[in-house]
Amino acid sequence: MVKKAFITGITGQDGSYLADLLISKGYEVHGLIRKESSLNTSRIEHLLVNPFEPERNFFLYYGDLSDGARLTNLLYDISPDEIYHLGGQTSGKEGFDLPEYTGNINALGTIRLLEALRRSGLKAKFFHASSFEMFGVSPPPYNESTPFRPRSPLGAANAYAYFMTVTYREHYNVFACNSIMFDHESPRRFETIPTRKTTRAIARILAGTQKNLYLGTLDPVRDWGYAPEYVEAMWLMLQHEKPDDYVVGSGAGHSVGEFVKEAFSYVGLDWEQYLKKDPRPHASAGAVYVADASKAKKVLGWQPKVSYKELARIMVDADMETLGLKSPGEGKAILEKYKLNTTDRTSGNSVGGLEEWPGLRKYS
Numbered sequence: 001m002v003k004k005a006f007i008t009g010i011t012g013q014d015g016s017y018l019a020d021l022l023i024s025k026g027y028e029v030h031g032l033i034r035k036e037s038s039l040n041t042s043r044i045e046h047l048l049v050n051p052f053e054p055e056r057n058f059f060l061y062y063g064d065l066s067d068g069a070r071l072t073n074l075l076y077d078i079s080p081d082e083i084y085h086l087g088g089q090t091s092g093k094e095g096f097d098l099p100e101y102t103g104n105i106n107a108l109g110t111i112r113l114l115e116a117l118r119r120s121g122l123k124a125k126f127f128h129a130s131s132f133e134m135f136g137v138s139p140p141p142y143n144e145s146t147p148f149r150p151r152s153p154l155g156a157a158n159a160y161a162y163f164m165t166v167t168y169r170e171h172y173n174v175f176a177c178n179s180i181m182f183d184h185e186s187p188r189r190f191e192t193i194p195t196r197k198t199t200r201a202i203a204r205i206l207a208g209t210q211k212n213l214y215l216g217t218l219d220p221v222r223d224w225g226y227a228p229e230y231v232e233a234m235w236l237m238l239q240h241e242k243p244d245d246y247v248v249g250s251g252a253g254h255s256v257g258e259f260v261k262e263a264f265s266y267v268g269l270d271w272e273q274y275l276k277k278d279p280r281p282h283a284s285a286g287a288v289y290v291a292d293a294s295k296a297k298k299v300l301g302w303q304p305k306v307s308y309k310e311l312a313r314i315m316v317d318a319d320m321e322t323l324g325l326k327s328p329g330e331g332k333a334i335l336e337k338y339k340l341n342t343t344d345r346t347s348g349n350s351v352g353g354l355e356e357w358p359g360l361r362k363y364s
């Protein structure tokens with residue numbers, strides 16, 4: 001029997017890589033996309049198939065995490081074996097501008113989906129992607145026993161969703177797992193995050209269409225990994241015999257400044273010549289977040305391979321090639337070495353999908 005997966009956040013970085021992974025494993029993939037005035041399908045364009053194709057394995061549905069009735073109907077209609085909940089407001093900074101919205105989508109949106117699952121009576125396994133933002137002012141190490149002391153709307157909303165996922169597991173016996181994800185990047189990462197902002201700026205500087213890169217503090221230390229390896233951890237959690245919660249990260253910490261220098265020096269540019277200070281205050285200045293993912297390694301056998309230096313090369317190569325520039329190519333060699341996806345594409349502001357997938361409206 002072909003397994004069916006339902007993914008929220010399928011148009012995002014992780015959702016798109018997860019869809020790639022599941023399709024490569026023979027799954028039928030069903031994804032939720034938001035009804036916006038323009039479609040944001042640039043990360044999944046390669047998966048869109050003609051809706052008149054009888055053998056297709058990729059389906060999209062309009063819906064929103066604010067709409068519980070729609071989620072209930074979709075689960076009832078699709079009857080998935082596995083649910084991967086990756087959708088939501090994902091920016092820590094924007095959480096401060098949109099605290100009510102962040103709570104509604106990330107916290108209550110998770111409840112709507114869990115309730116839809118409970119009410120449907122399905123036995124689907126449930127995965128929720130949560131984040132290190134929940135640790136807030138707790139000191140390291142950051143493992144599954146570290147208390148959550150969030151100090152941001154995003155961290156607080158994610159903590160609520162985390163504990164409700166645990167509650168549905170323990171109270172309703174749902175096979176439900178949380179991951180506490182640390183930063184993971186890729187050419188599909190959204191463009192305002194410092195890593196992607198940097199690699200995209202480098203490509204544009206080389207193409208002569210951008211002069212400077214504006215960043216806030218270079219001090220925050222983060223644990224950066226390569227996103228396609230992280231979606232593998234999500235899948236492994238739902239294949240394990242017991243549902244549980246796992247920290248997912250590389251265990252290595254590097255500052256934003258280190259990433260910036262690495263990315264610029266890869267293409268022979270002097271970063272100091274191009275970097276300008278963004279003077280606006282930054283909530284996470286000085287914070288050091290590095291994962292202790294030893295449980296995921298021990299129980300799931302999951303351990304990422306791509307280092308932050310390799311990640312910078314992968315991302316610079318992809319951003320350069322998107323602009324039609326010849327990249328140094330080391331990033332592609334790294335992907336080949338680790339047998340990872342070498343045909344990646346960057347995410348951009350481009351909107352697409354309707355022409356390639358004319359039935360989107362009709363079949364949603």
Ligand code: NAP
Binds near residue numbers: 034
């Ligand atoms: P992303 O690229 O920002 O994608 C977010 C996805 O959520 C998009 O598909 C977005 O749809 C969708 N979404 C937003 N609001 C929605 C709503 N109201 N209803 C339905 N869908 C909605 O994020 P990501 O990097 O893939 O992250 C995936 C998950 O991992 C998130 O839960 C995130 O918090 C967690 N996480 C990620 C990282 C990381 O480093 N990437 C670290 C920690 C935790 P649109 O395309 O329409 O905007």
